[in-house]
Amino acid sequence: MTTLAPVHTRSLSDVFDPRANGLNFVRLSLALGVIVWHSFALSGIQIGWHPLRQLLGEIWVDGFFAISGFLIVSSWTRDPNAARYLRARLLRILPAFWVCLLVTAFFIAPLATGSLGSNNISYVVRNLALWVFQFDIDGTPRSVPYPGVWNGSIWTLAWEFGCYLLVLGLGVTGLIRRRATLWTLFILCVGGTAAASLGLITNWFLITGSRFGIMFIAGAIVWQHRDRIPVNRVTVIGSVAVVISSLALPDYRLLSALPLAFLVLVAGAKITTPRLRLRNDISYGVYIYAFPLQQVLAICGAWTLGIPAFATLAMVATIPIAALSWFAVEKPALRFKSTQKKRWPTTGFFRPKKNRTPSK
Secondary structure (H helix, E strand, C coil): CCCCCCCCCCEHHHHCCCCCCCHHHHHHHHHHHHHHHHHHHCCCCCCCCHHHHHHHHCHHHHHHHHHHHHHHHHHHHHCCCHHHHHHHHHHHHHHHHHHHHHHHHHHHHHHHHCCCCHHHHHHHHHHCCCCCCCCCECCECCCCCCCCCCCCCHHHHHHHHHHHHHHHHHHHHCHHHCHHHHHHHHHHHHHHHHHHHCCCCCCHHHHHHHHHHHHHHHHHHHHHCCCCCECCHHHHHHHHHHHHHHCCCCCCHHHHHHHHHHHHHHHHHHCCCHHHCCCCCCHHHHHHHHHHHHHHHHHCCHHHHCHHHHHHHHHHHHHHHHHHHHHHHHHHHHCCCCCCCCCCCCCCCCCCCCCCCCCC
């Protein structure tokens, strides 16, 4: 009688190469998904069916936060130096954000509406610290389905940076080395999300913090257990099934935070086509510039063409600007992240490859 040899199931750490993966492509896809979702709001269309609204309106940004949790905790673990960590995070998020504020205030808005004055200056100054205090510029944009907001995407960046500071705090105190820490925070976020779903809490900061925190920490937990998480058809199909079925819940993240984090990271790991392993990450530029450019298109009446055409035009307009942001602002800024040469372990999860890892 012949005994079949056991089939070895590869773990996430086996299939994910930190220096050769498709996470840049995944993040770009998520950013383009945000454009599609905003095309509904900027056309004045409300999606009434709750599962579809969660699918189109939540998953894209949630995927961003899950990837960030995975990469940021990994980054701290590789180099647990508070000064270098904070400098890297500031350089990744602030320079391009500041330039976007300037471009919106002194180029996009005046060109589209003719509005130029002290309100343009206050738009930049009041929003410099990532927290968005001013969404309009002298009441513009007007005569569009979504008036008074030039950039409805950038408000999430303060929460993203808050997650960076959380990792910094956990790192310098040593709590991040304890496996129970991330699980405790995850359970707290699940509790906050559940309480918000049941109407037990109405505080916007608690609700929003739970929403973004649950996804960021889910990505961090996936990184923490990367050696134990199997990647096969059962885990992938099962995760997809959980995400789809949980869309009927008041908040799908109650069940799907970890499965969604797993799926976006596996997607990045399993992309093997060289052309899709993008060396340059323009997803941030797409995210921060798409909304104001969509508002310009809306002013021109493009929203009347229908969602597919409106979204497509927005993508065509945004991608070149995002590429310019990457090559002219983001990539040069990242050269100042650290003067210390990184040393990569030669074994284990961080195996050296010729290609570069996505910047974070």
